[in-house]
Amino acid sequence: MAVNEVPLLDLKAQYQSIREEITAAVHEVMESQYFILGPKVKAFEEKVAEYCQSEYAVGVSSGSDALLIALMALDVQPGDEVITTAYSFFATAGSISRLQARPVLVDIDPHTFNIDPGQIEPVITKKTKAIIPVHLYGQMADMQSIMKIADRYNIAVIEDAAQAIGSEDDQGRRAGSIGTIGCFSFFPSKNLGGFGDGGLVTTNNEALYQKLMYLRNHGAYPKYYHKMIGGNFRLDALQAAVLDVKLNYLDNWTAGRQANADFYDEGLRSRGLTHVITPPNRIAGYRHIFNQYNIRAQQRDALLKYLKEHKVGCEIYYPVTFNNQECFAYLNYKQGDFAEAEKAADESLAIPIYPELTDEQKSYVLDTIAEFYQ
8 A cells, every 4th residue: 555644653553552551551540539649650650760770750740840840959049050952842941941040051962963061061150050961862962971070060960851761871871860860751742652741850869859759749748748849740640550551662662763763774875865864873882762863954944845745744853942042032142152053953854753654654754855855
């Protein structure tokens, strides 16, 4: 059967394969009528902490709230500075500004699209409270270099691992297990996605774990007695039940994404598509989980239009760097300050990578790209 349409993501295909297990897990929560925190959330936290090679995990309401609660747990205050990449999803920098701290931006490595560690140390000041590297698209940042800098200056590190659950560096260390705190997202499009918003924070520090537990429930312990001001950052039991089922399949889904990436890599080479580069380049020894498969494309916007006209799902992650966002004008950065990030924003395009893709679908994607450049 000829393929003439490929969505960017097909969650229905995944759901059909585990439908009965999901239904049973959700039904169990409904029968218990225990929807806020409770045993389902606790069981998932213990399971996912082990998966992430972390001592502790705290389920929270979203990946954005994971970043916010991490900064709160580290006592980031108005006027503090937090160093992060200029190129990521908005929440990375937005969470810093929400606490009236200042995002201090750093350019990216052009080969991986992750933060360039060599540019971190020059922007450290007495006000620097934390560093937030992002493991973009499913490949870990250079945590070995980042942690050496952080340890030298006694600065906390928050790993933004929203797109990177299960990714590893060349020492076999998993995302979220190396820094002071790790932050994850369970937005439905993620490799491990819920049936709505959800997130997680990980840590190996028991005192921070206890503080995170308080903060996610308005800082209360025991109930109605507030040690600090927190928020409503709780993970719902229904989401925990869904995620607990899905976690059993995550490694198989990751293997599917990796196989699809190999297919694309070879297909782009064999078609002689010199107009297309496939970042982020895989680092030898790293485990890349391919939350997205991004190409760096000449005539990117025209290619985007052509692919959509031919019903190939695609998306720009991300079209505007933080220094060029209107809401960050007060930071007094200007266009051109982060040349590699801005180049990535102009050239990057994500194509379908979800594990249920057929060879015919992937070939259609590649053929359509090739047709555009003919």
